[in-house]
Amino acid sequence: MAWETVIGLEIHVQLSTQSKIFSGSATTFGAEPNTQASLVDLGMPGVLPVLNADAVKKAITFGVAIDANINQKSDFARKNYFYPDLPKGYQISQLDLPIVGEGHLDITLEDGTVKRVGVTRAHLEEDAGKSLHEDYHGMTGIDLNRAGTPLLEIVSEPDMRSAEEAIAYVKTIHSLIQYLGISDGNMAEGSMRCDINISLRPTGQEEYGTRTETKNVNSFRFIEKAIRGEVIRQMDELEAGNKINQETRLYDSNKDETRPMRSKEEANDYRYFPDPDLLPVITTDEFIQGIKDALPELPWQKLERFQTEYELKEYDARVLTASKTLANYFETVVTTSGAKAKLAANWVTSELLGALNKSNTDIQQSPVSAEEFGGLLKRIADETITGKSAKTVFEAMLNGEGGADEIIKAKDLEQEKDSGAIEALVDEVIAANPDQVAKFLEAEDSKKKRFIGFFVGQIMKASKGKANPQQVNQLLAQKLK
Amino acid sequence: MHNKTLVELSQQLLSGSVSSVELTQHFLDRINTLDPQLNSFISVTDELALAQAKQADAIIAAGTAGPLTGIPIAHKDIFCTKGVRTSAGSKMLDNFISPYDATVVEKLNAAGTVTLGKTNMDEFAMGSSNETSFYGAVKNPWNTDYVPGGSSGGSAASVAARLAPAATGTDTGGSIRQPASLCGITGLKPTYGSISRWGMIAFASSLDQAGPMTQTAEDAALLMNAMGGFDRKDSTSLDRATPDYTSDLNNSLEGLKVGLPKEFFKEGLDSGVQQVVETAIKEIEKLGASVKEISLTTTELAVPAYYVIAPAEASSNLSRFDGVRYGYRCEDPKNLDDLYERSRSEGFGDEVQRRILIGAYALSAGYYDAYYVKAQKTRRLIKNDFDNAFSDVDIIMGPTAPSAGFTLGEKADDPVSMYLSDIYTIAVNLAGLPALSVPAGFSAGLPVGLQMIGSHFSENRLLNVAHQFQQATDWHKHTPDAFTK
Numbered sequence: 021m022a023w024e025t026v027i028g029l030e031i032h033v034q035l036s037t038q039s040k041i042f043s044g045s046a047t048t049f050g051a052e053p054n055t056q057a058s059l060v061d062l063g064m065p066g067v068l069p070v071l072n073a074d075a076v077k078k079a080i081t082f083g084v085a086i087d088a089n090i091n092q093k094s095d096f097a098r099k100n101y102f103y104p105d106l107p108k109g110y111q112i113s114q115l116d117l118p119i120v121g122e123g124h125l126d127i128t129l130e131d132g133t134v135k136r137v138g139v140t141r142a143h144l145e146e147d148a149g150k151s152l153h154e155d156y157h158g159m160t161g162i163d164l165n166r167a168g169t170p171l172l173e174i175v176s177e178p179d180m181r182s183a184e185e186a187i188a189y190v191k192t193i194h195s196l197i198q199y200l201g202i203s204d205g206n207m208a209e210g211s212m213r214c215d216i217n218i219s220l221r222p223t224g225q226e227e228y229g230t231r232t233e234t235k236n237v238n239s240f241r242f243i244e245k246a247i248r249g250e251v252i253r254q255m256d257e258l259e260a261g262n263k264i265n266q267e268t269r270l271y272d273s274n275k276d277e278t279r280p281m282r283s284k285e286e287a288n289d290y291r292y293f294p295d296p297d298l299l300p301v302i303t304t305d306e307f308i309q310g311i312k313d314a315l316p317e318l319p320w321q322k323l324e325r326f327q328t329e330y331e332l333k334e335y336d337a338r339v340l341t342a343s344k345t346l347a348n349y350f351e352t353v354v355t356t357s358g359a360k361a362k363l364a365a366n367w368v369t370s371e372l373l374g375a376l377n378k379s380n381t382d383i384q385q386s387p388v389s390a391e392e393f394g395g396l397l398k399r400i401a402d403e404t405i406t407g408k409s410a411k412t413v414f415e416a417m418l419n420g421e422g423g424a425d426e427i428i429k430a431k432d433l434e435q436e437k438d439s440g441a442i443e444a445l446v447d448e449v450i451a452a453n454p455d456q457v458a459k460f461l462e463a464e465d466s467k468k469k470r471f472i473g474f475f476v477g478q479i480m481k482a483s484k485g486k487a488n489p490q491q492v493n494q495l496l497a498q499k500l501k
Numbered sequence: 502m503h504n505k506t507l508v509e510l511s512q513q514l515l516s517g518s519v520s521s522v523e524l525t526q527h528f529l530d531r532i533n534t535l536d537p538q539l540n541s542f543i544s545v546t547d548e549l550a551l552a553q554a555k556q557a558d559a560i561i562a563a564g565t566a567g568p569l570t571g572i573p574i575a576h577k578d579i580f581c582t583k584g585v586r587t588s589a590g591s592k593m594l595d596n597f598i599s600p601y602d603a604t605v606v607e608k609l610n611a612a613g614t615v616t617l618g619k620t621n622m623d624e625f626a627m628g629s630s631n632e633t634s635f636y637g638a639v640k641n642p643w644n645t646d647y648v649p650g651g652s653s654g655g656s657a658a659s660v661a662a663r664l665a666p667a668a669t670g671t672d673t674g675g676s677i678r679q680p681a682s683l684c685g686i687t688g689l690k691p692t693y694g695s696i697s698r699w700g701m702i703a704f705a706s707s708l709d710q711a712g713p714m715t716q717t718a719e720d721a722a723l724l725m726n727a728m729g730g731f732d733r734k735d736s737t738s739l740d741r742a743t744p745d746y747t748s749d750l751n752n753s754l755e756g757l758k759v760g761l762p763k764e765f766f767k768e769g770l771d772s773g774v775q776q777v778v779e780t781a782i783k784e785i786e787k788l789g790a791s792v793k794e795i796s797l798t799t800t801e802l803a804v805p806a807y808y809v810i811a812p813a814e815a816s817s818n819l820s821r822f823d824g825v826r827y828g829y830r831c832e833d834p835k836n837l838d839d840l841y842e843r844s845r846s847e848g849f850g851d852e853v854q855r856r857i858l859i860g861a862y863a864l865s866a867g868y869y870d871a872y873y874v875k876a877q878k879t880r881r882l883i884k885n886d887f888d889n890a891f892s893d894v895d896i897i898m899g900p901t902a903p904s905a906g907f908t909l910g911e912k913a914d915d916p917v918s919m920y921l922s923d924i925y926t927i928a929v930n931l932a933g934l935p936a937l938s939v940p941a942g943f944s945a946g947l948p949v950g951l952q953m954i955g956s957h958f959s960e961n962r963l964l965n966v967a968h969q970f971q972q973a974t975d976w977h978k979h980t981p982d983a984f985t986k
Contacts, residue, residue, distance in 0.1 A: 059601055063821040065594065066581045066603060066700040068735050098817050100864070102841055109820020162825065291864035293873060296706035296814055298736050 022223040025251050027186045028178035030215040032171045033203045035078045041146050041170035042069030049209045053163035061168045063107030068297050075170040078202040079119045079144050084312050088123025095300040100291040105149035105162050115292045118143035127188040137189050138177030145171050183247040195319050199344045213238045220254045230264040234278050237271050246271040250278050330361035339369050346383045349390040356394030359401035388417050396424040408485040409433040436486040446495045449478045503663040507720035514571045521571030525554035525615050528573045532664045541659040543578045543636050544586050545618035553615040570613030575665040577656050578619035580606050581700040589702045590622040590634040593822045593829045593848035603700025604732045605711050612727035617665050621655030624850045626704040628652050629922045632913050633852040642981040647906045650680030656714045657684035662984035667715040673708045675926025678938040682901035682950025685940040688714045689721045692957050693933035694739035697732030703818040705811035708930040718967035722746040749961040750968040755789035760894030764800035771904040773944030778900045781941035781951045799886040802879050803928035809863045809876035816860030884932040891956040901938040901950035935960045939967045940976040
């Protein structure tokens with residue numbers, strides 16, 4: 021039987037507010053355990069939550085960007101359950117009246133197809149702390165630094181039909197939250213975590229199948245693997261005539277498989293009810309309009325502008341605007357180098373991204389800054405060095421050998437502009453390769469180009485890449501008549 | 502000295518006829534010698550009190566004292582007090598030394614009061630007799646076979662026995678007014694949101710409200726001036742200018758329209774209490790008020806609605822007491838579930854566990870609409886009922902409690918009968934209204950309180966009427982024989 025995959029995602033995004041959602045504690049990642057936990061975060065007797073206005077603003081910013089309905093009255097509810105890293109015995113979340121209502125997001129697949137994914141809602145809630153199971157000799161340590169960090173939980177409609185679509189959606193959200201400046205999007209530090217709802221149904225059937233929820237997957241790669249694995253598992257079950265249990269599963273990245281959580285944990289009745297310690301949040305039209313007016317350039321707007329302003333091809337523009345950091349990097353390179361946008365785009369997408377990819381680093385951690393990279397392209401643009409030498413310089417820059425100018429000087433890579441010196445090299449190479457010269461002269465016109473290439477290569481090599489290839493071509497054309 | 506009101510003591514302190522250290526020592530001595538009969542204190546903070554008194558004397562000497570500088574008071578053990586055990590009457594918090602001050606404590610400290618100690622209470626404020634305290638029952642100073650009422654029973658008993666000139670209390674369903682009535686003192690539950698809940702250990706967040714427990718309405722007004730006001734740490738505190746609660750005390754009652762809900766005078770009300778209340782209302786008529794019968798048709802809905810909403814909120818509020826970070830933890834937990842189950846079963850008393858179970862049940866899937874949602878709808882009806890009544894009258898009066906009291910153990914095994922002792926007070930919390938209880942006479946040797954209920958923010962009127970009543974009567978001056986000297 022042919023099966024159709026149905027995927028819906030719940031993405032938890034940590035909002036980059038200065039302080040926590042209901043207390044004044046800082047939210048910096050990586051501090052000593054429990055040094056960023058106030059009376060409120062510790063759930064002391066008698067403490068009360070006070071809502072952080074910036075978290076509300078950031079949530080609405082997201083809502084406005086996805087064209088969502090903003091609920092002008094929203095409220096907080098308590099989700100009750102016991103866990104050692106949940107200090108109050110309940111999580112403050114939103115249930116009936118989330119701050120962000122229905123919206124949508126367009127995703128672009130690898131083949132260029134655009135698909136619209138519905139967003140059911142996005143609500144504010146507080147993060148829990150962390151349980152530390154290692155280093156405590158069979159006991160569990162509790163770190164409440166993360167407790168109370170604001171989260172925006174973005175719930176999609178079950179609109180995705182493949183792992184590829186799901187990844188495109190997650191990447192679009194990941195890019196958007198950084199564009200909006202509402203989250204650092206640092207997945208390694210848990211700033212974005214994903215719960216994946218998956219079900220299968222016979223192709224053509226309208227009714228959804230029974231779904232499973234795979235919790236807390238925190239990298240693009242794991243999301244993709246978790247989906248692929250779970251789809252195959254469900255398909256095997258269904259093909260064997262078994263039923264799918266509606267259950268919560270965990271993705272184990274070491275074993276690359278999902279497995280059910282303890283049934284006890286899913287039998288939770290969270291006993292939601294409105295939090296009597298907090299008043300409903302009322303937002304005015306003016307407030308929402310103010311956020312709309314202050315929205316930064318959105319990814320799809322930037323994509324459009326890169327194509328018109330820089331005359332880039334859609335593909336290149338898409339690569340460059342995939343993340344705000346990369347787009348900013350590119351624009352800095354263009355302004356500091358004075359090089360043509362096309363050249364800058366080529367160098368950023370092929371050389372820079374290639375190198376980063378190879379060393380598995382993010383653009384944010386690029387060892388060469390945009391200004392430094394711009395400095396390199398400036399020397400290509402003003403013909404100080406050849407493109408070939410530029411690659412050597414870039415290698416050296418990646419190795420931390422200094423700025424472009426410094427390296428050009430140290431490695432003596434400045435382009436040879438003395439035509440006499442180049443001419444001597446041309447003569448030398450012609451004299452050293454009589455056979456090739458003869459073959460060239462005998463060849464038909466259409467094949468002559470290939471031999472020219474050979475000579476240019478030899479001469480460039482002899483000049484250590486410093487000769488101007490155009491000049492070499494001209495001289496060869498004169499001499500090989 | 503101990504029979505004097507706050508206002509009188511304040512005058513003596515400011516005139517220099519007594520020092521705060523002398524006054525404080527006097528009350529500490531009374532607590533030491535007399536409280537063993539009552540058990541009204543859980544902790545006595547001698548050192549802290551004398552240090553604060555010394556500081557107060559310096560302020561008085563410097564001429565910068567306010568009306569509360571140097572006045573010793575007691576705090577209900579539900580208010581977090583920095584460096585002092587704050588137990589909420591529970592074994593769960595027997596070892597809990599609060600790292601911070603509740604806003605009420607902080608504000609009263611700033612006003613110069615001296616903390617004598619922390620008063621006994623029903624565990625987590627759940628009870629109407631003060632028998633659910635881990636630290637043992639409090640006895641009524643008028644007759645030690647009787648309960649003092651609850652949950653602020655320790656505060657009420659200590660003020661009635663003149664072990665403290667005044668005390669703080671909290672009122673979720675009558676916990677200030679009912680013990681004030683049973684002990685013969687004045688107790689005010691202000692409008693919800695008038696006093697910050699920060700640092701007040703939560704029982705039912707949407708109902709809990711702190712208030713003063715004093716000998717007189719004038720004293721209550723003085724304490725309210727220090728306790729009240731907006732607090733950004735409590736989102737439910739009201740962001741409005743704090744009134745001067747003493748400003749209307751001397752207004753005339755001429756033309757005041759008093760409503761008597763007929764539902765408050767039906768069967769279930771002790772005849773002795775009814776007599777006292779009716780006599781007191783006649784007294785108020787003499788002061789110029791007019792009285793008419795009104796109807797609060799939702800009266801009998803209040804207790805059932807309350808016993809869904811309050812336990813529901815409590816079941817969640819008390820989840821933090823899990824044996825993980827502070828408070829009681831069972832010995833040798835075998836695993837996480839065992840840690841939770843035994844810490845909470847051993848740390849909480851029966852009444853608290855009963856209410857957690859009721860509350861968790863009312864919130865659980867499948868029952869939520871039938872209980873919690875319905876109770877909230879009922880709550881709205883009760884509020885509307887009062888709003889309607891206040892379009893017709895200025896103030897509502899009636900008994901605070903259905904009887905003058907009951908003996909220790911009498912209702913301990915009958916929770917429903919116990920819950921009904923709050924029948925006249927509970928609706929006020931559900932509607933968020935201000936109300937107070939003033940001593941109005943005696944029935945069979947036990948004091949009886951008259952309850953006055955006002956519309957939102959009408960504390961000044963309540964205090965005015967109560968003060969005028971106390972100018973015309975002397976019920977508030979009576980003290981139990983055993984504690985007069």
